[in-house]
Amino acid sequence: MELHFLPTEEQAMLRDSVRRWAAGRDVRAAGDQQVDWAYGAEQGWLMAGLPEEAGGLGGSDADSAVIAEELGRALVRTGFVESGMVAAQLLLAIAPERAEEIAMGGVQPVLAHDEPGMRACYLNVTTRAENVEGGWKLSGRKSAIVGTPTSLVVSARMPDAAVGLFEISAEDAPLRSYETFDGRTGGELTLEATPAELLLVGKPAESALLEAIDRALVLESAEALGAMEAAFDMTRDYLMTRKQYGQLIGEFQALRHRIADMFIELEQARSILVIGLGGLAGSNPQERARLAAATRARVAQAGQFVCGQAIQLHGGIGVTDEYPVGHFFKRITAFAARHGGEARQVERFAELS
């Protein structure tokens, strides 16, 4: 497996440009997701991770990760990872003829795969597809759909028990939207014989789905890493400005050790992401899944510690809505709750080893 520890020149430029764009944002507010989306599409963020032959910009998932990390730093709520980097690429792989529409951001797909009790047993799909008068109808419940989709890519079990991937336009989807506790747009689908277009079925559908999931596990981890970095930086600055007992709180040894531990964890997260990206670039699906699970688990572990302690070291100000640090903690808490949680990803890693 080839691992890339240093950013390429292009990646460094990409990082700077996303960071510049995100710099003025208020991390506490969602902002206008449609405006963000249009900007990102124009900048090529949706296609950054795709090779040219697939309609992309000749990049890789490592490029997407650079963008994701910066988006995480600024707590951008818009589903660039969920829609642009995961679902759009999945759709593109299935329907290459739609490349232009997808690349321009004209469709904002979200993968509706998770189900309430799935807990990262990704092939335990219980949503059922039935063939009724030549068309497909789906029944079941899909949870944790993050983003503002125009189209949903829905997984379901075919009458012969194979996995099928379907598309339902958001207008026709019984999508119940809600605000997530970390200020994003979430949704749930309650499908009751809802008509859907079949995209792909059987082994090809299963492997496309599993690849998309691994990509989500790793690129969401990159976003989480960005959020941790921002919370860390803020805390480091705070230790060097806040005074109690006539001295900077960063002079208290207990807090010096804590910030050192936070940094150690942050670096572990940064490193495992390289591994996860190496897995995505490789050609062995089982190894890719194993490393994606490892990445997700390790980043969730590190993120909960770093962002939790970021609040702790701020004292009272850290638990206020007005101060940014709590918002990073909320993002990480939501990140850690999804995909079965850290422990479940550890278990997956063991299962795949």
Place this chain on the structure above:
Amino acid sequence: MGALGDEEFRAEVRAFIAAELPSDMASRTLLGYHPHKPDVEFWTAKLDKRGWAALNWPVEYGGTGWSITKRHIFDEECYLAGCPAVNPQAFHLVGPIIYAIGNEAQKNFFLPKIRSGEHFWAQGFSEPNAGSDLAALQTRAVREDDEYIVNGQKIWTSEAQYCDWVFCLVRTSTEGRKQAGISFLLVDLKAPGITIRPIIGIEGGHVLNEVFFEDVRVPVANRIGEENEGWTYAKQLLGAERTFSAVVPRCKGLAVRTRAIASRDGSKGRGKLIDDPHFARRLAQLEIELMAHEATLARVVAEEEAGVNQHSPTPSILKVKGTELLQKLGALAIEALGDSAIPDYPEADYLLDPPNDAPGAPAAYGVVSDFLYHRSATIYGGANEVQRNIIAAQLLRA
């Protein structure tokens, strides 16, 4: 069985709660959102009628005179049954100061009004630059005849928006050690010159406030004890509530709730998460930690009642262990909820009667909000870092 025994008394408390606590109030409280004042008022009045409101006070001041053991059992039963908690600042903090140090007039005026729930109290100690270093406080009280003129700012004042009075530490002298020039004042929150500004928490709730004082006139008669002795009284108060900050009932409630969340059908595949040995084991581990923590509390209580081992740093141990356990249990509850943890469950909409198409799962209502709020548990009441300093200082004393 709780580690503290006394099953007969426990049964009596249960019977009282069953007879008096409306079930909607219980359900609302058990969700884990911040208490509603009308509920607290209602329950305080019920308790007062039974003579059980001031459970931690001596009999002569209308308290129960119960042993610490009995108080703990009572607290635990109330918590697990979903009784709204009485205003803690009044019953646990200022009440004991008033009967221990206040004069007769203060005792006669304030204590009955606390017991009945007529007066809710806020604690005005912290300031923007006086948090852990509380003695650095700068809110000034200048004597003018039989009044103090108070100017300054308090922050993190829990529940001030619905309290009637605030007890404050104020600076009455700048001479000598900074601890030496502090006085303890009781201030009517409706007094002219007081402005209260809300601070919204990361959980989205309004508990915290800033309280500004601009030429607020406070009668000297509302000073507790002697001028410039306030620090001594406050220290006495901060050390007094040994059992309260151990949050044992709250941890127990959360452990029970986490087990229930993981026992839902379909919480893992078609089965239950609790049947997953990996999960069950991690919950069990926290339950064991909680058992040891509760036993530590029981041991401290036994020692205290027997008057032995007074100088060990156990109060700080109880605070550190209890609050950290609470946060770990909260994280496990969220893990058990999985995807259902993700929606924001806004309190007002979901209290008891969620809409039919409500997303997520009823089991999740209030869990994340409670978890987020309790990130503060390791910060307030003496941050855990400061508690560890206290433990070490006591252990390493030459």
